[in-house]
Amino acid sequence: MKSQFLLRSQTLFLPQKQVLKPYYPEAMATTTRDLKIHLSKRQRGLRICLCVSSLVILVAAILILIFTIFKPKDPSVFVNPVDLENFQVLSPNSSGAPLNLVITIQNPNYASFKNRNGSGYLKYGDTIIAEIPLESRLFPARSTTNVSTTANIQTDKLLKDPNFMVAVEGGAFNMTSEAKLSGKVRMAKIIRLKAKVYLSCTISLNISAFQTASTCISKLKL
Structure with missing residues (x-):
């Protein structure tokens, strides 16, 4: 009886074996x-x-x-006829009278503008009397640029208008000019946008005193 108790107690208090989990290096590396x-x-x-x-x-x-x-602003434009001493609008031996023009354009914007080749028109009343060639040019930001060009006025069209002769007898006459400059504006070498500048001017010529005056309206559209 005693031996059975000892045997049973030894069985109860035998140390349990530790179960070791397998070690997988590949699994740890994957994790x-x-x-x-x-x-x-x-x-x-x-x-x-x-x-x-x-x-x-x-x-x-x-x-x-x-x-x-940098909000776009309209440029300021002035049209100044020059060399009026050589302007022979009443010459009977020629059907054309070259009129030299200096167009001053003030660009107030922080972006430059470069136009393509284009042209404008000079009108007396409702009649187009000359075409004004406008070559491609760069207008730097916040700068003033002078553009020289020549309008070959068709004097035969002027002389057919009775109002023109009346105006010449008074020593002065008025003309209007319209032009559109198409090109691109460029800002900070990054932004490039298509743009158009519309010009409309009234030009007064006093051929007896060789004086001129002009008033222009301009509009920049992006």
Whole structure:
């Protein structure tokens, strides 16, 4: 009876064997690699988010500047006929009288403007009496540019108008001029936009005193 008790007690208090889990280095390496890939994706996503946010802020800042400080302004234009001493509008031996013009354009904008080759027209009343060639030219930002050109006035059309002879007898006559400059504006070497400048001028010539005066209206459209 006693021996059975001892045997049973020894059986109860025998130390239990530890169960060792198998060690798989490949599995641990795979887990570490997956963790690194996950962290790398998160960092890349964060960088993309920061880049997009920075780009949006930059575009917003540029738009604010364009519509406030850099808001497009109409240029100031002056048309000045020159060399009136040689202007022979009443010459009977010629059907054309060259009129030299200096067109002064003041660009008040922070963007430059470059126009393509074009032309304008000179009118007396409702009759077109000359074409004004306008060559391609760069108008720098916030600058004044003088453009020299020549309008070959068709005197035969003028002499057919009875109102012209009456005006000449008074020593002066008025003409109107219209032109459209098509080109591109460029700002900070980044922004390029198509633009058009519309010009409308009234030119007064006092051929007896060799004096001129002009009034121009200009409009810039993007």
